[in-house]
Amino acid sequence: MTLQHTRQMLREETGGCLLCSVAPCTAACPNGLDPARVIRAVRFDNAAGAALRLPEPLACTACAGKPCLAACVKNHVSRGVAIDAVLETVHETQSPPAPKSGLAITFCGIPCENPFFLSSSIVANNYGMIARAFEMGWAGACMKTIGLFTPNEVSPRFDAIGKEATPFMGFKNIEQTSEKTAEENFACIQALKKDYPSKIIIASVMGRDEAEWTQLAGMAQEAGADIIECNFSCPHMAKNGLGSDVGQNPGLVASYMRAVRKGAAIPVLAKMTPNLGNMEPPAIAAMEAGATGIAAINTVKSVMNVNLHTFSTGPDVRGKSSVGGYSGKAVKPIALRFIEAMKKHPQLADVPVSGMGGIETWRDAAEFIALGCANIQVTTAVMQYGYRIIEDMVEGMRLYLDAEGISIDELVGRALPNVINGDDLDRETICYPKFDRKKCVGCGRCFISCMDGGHQAIRMNADNRPVLDGKLCVGCHLCLTVCPAEAISAGTCVPKPNH
16 A cells, blocks of 8 residues: 555545544543544644554554444444554554644734634633633633624524535634623633633624724723734624624724724734725724734635525525625635735735634644734634644644744744745746656546546546646646545646747
C-alpha cells in the first residue's frame, strides 16, 4: 500500500467516525489506549499529534478479538470504522517529537496565551459554557451579542447543506442577539474575569442608536471586558437599521464607532459584514472613528435548501423562512479574500485583525494568520464538534511551527506577498501535470473532467491509465484537483509553445 493510499484510508475512515461523546471503542480497548482520541486528532488534521498518543510497541496487531471494532457505534448505521487500521497506519507513518513551540501572541496590545477565541454566538452564551471552554484551552471568548433589547426568536433557527458523504458542509442560522438582558450578560463577564483573570473576554454589543452604543460600551468596560466588538454585521436582524445594514454604510459605522468611543477607552473591534463588494471603506471609516482593530467576517446572506414538496426553505418556520447567515467551511475562501484585501490596503495594513469564517482545524487557522490575522475566532465548528477541537488546534499549530522552524509571530502575514494582481502573474510559462503511474488507480476521473470540463487533453490507454496530449494541454490543473488518489502533481514550468 502506497503512502497516498494510507492517507486516503485515514481520510475515509476518520471522516466517517461519528466522534462519539463517550466512545465505546476506547472503553473496550484491553490495552488502555484511547482510539477515539487518536481518530479525532487525525480527523482534525493532526496526525502527528495522534502518533504522540500511541505507545511503542503498538499492541493493536496482536490484539485478540479486537473488541474496539465490535464496540464502534457506527456499526449500527453502516460499516464500523477500521480502528485497528487507523492506529497501525498512524503508528507506521508518523513519528514526531513532542511539540516545543509556544503560541502566546499579543492582540490589540493584550497578551493572549494562544490565538484561539470563541466567536460571538450561541457557543459563548453563558458563564458555564465559556468557563468549560476556558478549561479546555480556549484563550478567549467573544460573548454572544449584547443589546438593550431581547429578541423574540423563532423555532427552528438552524439548517445545514451537505455534499456527497458530507452532511454539514455549510450552515445557515437565523438566530439573533442574546436572549438575556444586558445586566445579566455583563454580570457574566464580571464573573468570568474574576474566575479566569488570564483569559480574554470580548463583549460583542449592538445598539439601536448612538446613545445605546455609548451606554453599552460603558457597561462593557465597567464589567471588566478586555475588548469591545461592535456588531456592525449580523445579516438577519428582524428590524431594519441593525447589523449588516450598518456595516454596509461607512457613515453609520463611523457614527456608531465614535459613540462607542464616548463610552469606553478599552480596545474596540469593528466586526465587518461580507455582504458588500469591498470591505475596505467601512473598515477605514471604523479605524478613523476610533476603532483599535477589525473583526472579519460575519456570516454571508443566504437562502438554502428549498423543499421541493412544500417549497419552503430552511430552516422551515411553519412553512416560511427568511434570509439568514451562511457559515462553515464553505465560507473560508470568502473570508480570506476580504482579509487579504484589507491587509494589503495602505490605510489598514498595520491594523490588528481578528479572523473568522470556516475555521475548523489548526491548518485553517494558520492560513488566516498567514494572511495577517493575529487572532482567530470560531463558532460553527464548535457547534458541530464541540469545544474539544481546541486540543488539536493548539497541538497541531505547535507541531507545524516546530516543523517550519518559525514562531507564531513570524507566521502573521507571511503569505501576503504571494497574493498579487492578476495582471502581474507569469503568463509566459505553462506547468504541465505530472502523472505517477504507481499511484494511479485507473478510475478515469481526470479523463472525464478534462473531456467534459477542460481541453480534451487526456486519453486513456489500453491499461486504463491516462496519457497526456501536450499539444492540447493548457496546464489548467483541473485533472490534478479531481484526482482522488493524488496521482497527479504539478510538473516543471516551461515556456509556452511559440513563445
